[in-house]
Amino acid sequence: MARTATRNQVLLARLAIVLIIGFAVAGLVWHGFNASVRARLLQSILDRPGGPMTFRFILQPVMASILAAIDGYKDAKAGAAPYFWSLARDPAHSGDGLYDGVIATARVLLLGLAMDVAYQLIEFNSFYPGEAAIVAVLLAFLPYLLLRGPFARLAERWRRHSQGHTG
Numbered sequence: 001m002a003r004t005a006t007r008n009q010v011l012l013a014r015l016a017i018v019l020i021i022g023f024a025v026a027g028l029v030w031h032g033f034n035a036s037v038r039a040r041l042l043q044s045i046l047d048r049p050g051g052p053m054t055f056r057f058i059l060q061p062v063m064a065s066i067l068a069a070i071d072g073y074k075d076a077k078a079g080a081a082p083y084f085w086s087l088a089r090d091p092a093h094s095g096d097g098l099y100d101g102v103i104a105t106a107r108v109l110l111l112g113l114a115m116d117v118a119y120q121l122i123e124f125n126s127f128y129p130g131e132a133a134i135v136a137v138l139l140a141f142l143p144y145l146l147l148r149g150p151f152a153r154l155a156e157r158w159r160r161h162s163q164g165h166t167g
Contacts, residue, residue, distance in 0.1 A: 027130020072151025082149030
């Protein structure tokens with residue numbers, strides 16, 4: 001579904017993309033990606049739900065899920081193909097589809113980056129920008145990516161069911 005985005009939404013989406021890519025590149029430059037970095041990254045990500053600011057592991061996926069439900073409903077109403085499926089099946093338009101998802105989740109992605117930076121400074125007294133990018137995408141974008149299509153299918157099923165009972 002092509003999103004008609006406001007100028008502010010486009011700016012937020014671009015900012016989110018630039019920061020995530022910038023954080024990922026900075027993480028690679030500062031820390032590399034050798035075996036010890038990967039082991040620390042994995043352990044750090046696994047330890048995060050039990051550390052300070054645990055609420056973000058609920059808040060960000062819930063916010064992304066709500067956005068996925070709204071956009072899934074719009075997809076069903078427009079008769080669009082399920083989101084993830086259309087990304088996988090139509091590589092020519094997958095960039096537009098991903099950008100549509102980034103526009104939808106830009107605020108949640110930016111919130112995720114800010115929360116992870118705060119977490120790292122509190123917990124590690126250090127900053128691992130690559131980790132912040134990974135955690136933001138895992139908590140804010142991945143749920144949206146995975147749930148928008150199923151929400152569209154549920155909305156379509158609900159719409160068909162309610163139309164059948166309106167007589």
